[in-house]
Amino acid sequence: MIRTLHRWPGLLALALVTILSLSGAALSVFPAVERITAPQVETGLTVATLAERIQVVYPGVEQIRRSPSGRITAYWFDQGAPGAAVIDPATGAGVASADPNQALRWLTNFHRSLFLGDGGRIAMAAGAAAMLVLSLSGAMLVVRRAGGWRHWFASLRGPFTGRLHVEIARIAVIGLVLSSTTALWMTASTFDLLPDGGVLPVAPAEVSGETGFAPGRMPTLRRTPVAELRELSFPYPGDATDVFTLKTDRGTGYLDQGDGALLAWADLTGWERVSETIYMLHTGQGAATLGLVLGLMALGVPAMGATGVLVWLAGRPGRPRIRGNQPAGRAETILLVGSEGGSTWGFAATLHAALTKAGQSVHVGPMSGFGPERYTNARRIILLAATYGDGAAPASAKGFLDRLNATDRAPDIPLAVLGFGDRSFPAYCAFAKSVATAAEAKGWPELLPLDTIDRQSPQDFARWGGALGDALWIELELTHQPVQPQNDHADPRLAPRLRRRGAGPDRHPPLRVSPRLARATAARGRVRTVPDG
Ligand SMILES: Cc1cc2nc3c(=O)[nH]c(=O)nc-3n(C[C@H](O)[C@H](O)[C@H](O)COP(=O)(O)O)c2cc1C
Known part of the structure; x- marks a missing residue:
């Protein structure tokens, strides 16, 4: 929900907020220049x-x-x-022309209304409102990713573009909230929606x-x-x-x-004072240094726009098309996915294909769509759950735990939970663990004990596939070829780690794991593979 609230205003209003922020940043320089060039007044001058x-x-x-x-x-x-x-x-004499600065006048009109009168003013106010929504929803996403307000400035992990987006956001967000709120106030004042008009003294009799x-x-x-x-x-x-x-x-x-x-x-009046303070905070007139700081923060908007679009593009192809996906009411196996970046959907597609090949009817869907009343033919439920932020639920699993906790009784269909995570995070596979704990507390029958996949390891997945095949009494070969997320290449810390672990498709031929061997290695808790063929 918050992600959607952040993504769509961001994409739709990108051009408008970029214009607003760039022109605002340029305008922020003028009060500082005026402050420096204005002849100084001696202290105490009346x-x-x-x-x-x-x-x-x-x-x-x-x-x-x-x-x-x-x-x-x-x-x-x-x-x-x-x-x-x-x-x-000091002298009372003129020292410079009082003609208005044409560049300042042009930029101010452009920033306020795009030279389009009241229509332009309303458009720019809509841009400011979009910026406010983006800032607040972005702040909530940063908190979720960092694992709480206390970790606001904690070091980040993950793909480079996403990290850069958040790094800029957590510095710029205060300025952007301030600038957008004050802009909305000033628009309301311009359209006489606030009682902040000046009060003149009564004319002397x-x-x-x-x-x-x-x-x-x-x-x-x-x-x-x-x-x-x-x-x-x-x-x-x-x-x-x-x-x-x-x-x-x-x-x-x-x-x-x-x-x-x-x-x-x-x-x-009180209203006048508030409006004047807000005018000062927005324009930097009377607070030139603050204006420059806000202008610098506004420059973060185009950078966040560009990185935000890249993050969105990288995340889009994450969910593959699953051929032959069965309706939930008809499937014997319900396969639910909790994913943020999309890679877990790829594992789900591999598992779906292997189970279908073994003659099963399988339904794949997001964990957020969990609805046990619809699984009328199901004989097992498998959850593939990634973890995001400090042990938080990934996007496609939102609401799953709440729904499970709200039910009186867990479904009477055996459950297997497979966690996807990264051991370099302190809360390794924490979301999958929370799901498994909640399921156990509800008395949900177990198909397989909780297992985990570290850094999308195909070997870990093949090993778990062997254990699943044994539980189902079928030959199950999971040969997953991970598609490396595009922006992981840009992360100097992630890419070598993945390569070392052999996650790259070119470095690793598909692995075949015999069910017997997989069972033996799963019992010993380590992975052994046999070469293809
Ligand atoms: C920003 C970010 C935060 C993450 N937080 C955790 C975490 O707290 N615990 C964990 O085990 N893995 C964490 N991971 C690793 C992912 O869970 C793991 O890479 C998973 O395979 C991603 O699956 P997905 O692409 O389907 O979202 C995080 C990854 C990213 C990019």
């Missing part, structure tokens, strides 16, 4: 002093703005012509009617550090009824231009 300095240089100043990076921009009128510049707060009180002398501005400033708007020249408007991190107020008195004030 809005009063800043306004005074700017007014000396630009007497027609009508607005002063401070961006979250600390950059100060002034806008003025000079003989009827508008002007604007980035200001050096009376003003002094005077003009000309210098901003540098106004008590409120003298108490307000520039670090808190967002915007200071000057009154319209010649209009004695107009006021100064001050916006800071705390709220908005009106100041009388005749005596500097604070006429009205409104604090930011």
Whole structure:
């Protein structure tokens, strides 16, 4: 279920989340550059002093703005012509153009809406939602694979592409959850779905009617550090009824231009504060370092997309077509498979073919489809169960143990459990062992004791086949030629190990095990083979 939830949004929204993450990563650089290039403000500088300095240089100043990076921009009128510049707060003089950065504007529009207006905004929000689902389901898969939250950073085993996918995911997931959640919040805010609109102070009923009180002398501005400033708007020249408007991190107020008195004030609402914090966390404006970290994490998305597709492609051909598979209600032998990577299905196909050749009718299906009420003709049930993660159930065996535990009585059909695992994992064949223990506890009759296959060994399988043949009183030859999973070649640790054990089809001719010999070796717990023919 979680795997499906991870796979399909991932494959369907791959292009969208890649666009979102790459453009987001590029955007994350701008606040950091602005932070570095913006002229620095001396500590303790007040809005009063800043306004005074700017007014000396630009007497027609009508607005002063401070961006979250600390950059100060002034806008003025000079003989009827508008002007604007980035200001050096130490002098009040302009030091750079205030024209908006075209690349930033282009990237921002692309990132927000793909230049498609509201439709594009909704598409990008869907991409963010897909990223959130992918991050959360991915985190649950990492936990399952590592064997719990405590092992989040434990070293990984398994094919290279899968490991790389998880290695990136477990670092990037925090940033991706943060970026996607904040993106969804911001979209909701854009579409007015949140009550986070600003509240303005009530307009003053009376003003002094005077003009000309210098901003540098106004008590409120003298108490307000520039670090808190967002915007200071000057009154319209010649209009004695107009006021100064001050916006800071705390709220908005009106100041009388005749005596500097604070006429009205409104604090930011709780919703506004939350929305502003979320805006800062998403854009990195006001938190440039965090922005860069999130941008780096976003770069993990294309890499995870590529490795995720490779993992999906490698896993797809895992389940072979089984010719002559009998319906569950008609088969004498029910062969159920618990597999994650697909290789156990190959063993099931070999066993199915050998039993069919010996005249049996066999049904092969996933362990997750366990339904004893359907096995009306069955005389035996065989479970081939791999283990994944720290002793967890593989994908095609999900729910098997729950279903078995929920039944009052185990089926009255003899059972054989064959575990597939790898001895280099601490919980060797742990899932098969749990199944065998649960079956025993339910009083399920035993056809064969639990046996295990280490690293898909054909010899181990042939040996077990001999023991099964003896139990069924038939000649049973299991000559399995494993198909090496494509991405195991990329795993420098797995491939030599498999080769040493002779798992490669080219290194190992099919093995024939005589039932008598197999019985003898099975009893001694080691494997001996006889050459073909
Ligand atoms: C990520 C991963 C985790 C595994 N965890 C275990 C484990 O905990 N215990 C074990 O015995 N084998 C473990 N294995 C080995 C597999 O169970 C074994 O290779 C099995 O034959 C795979 O069968 P399948 O391809 O049908 O899933 C793991 C393999 C991988 C790739």
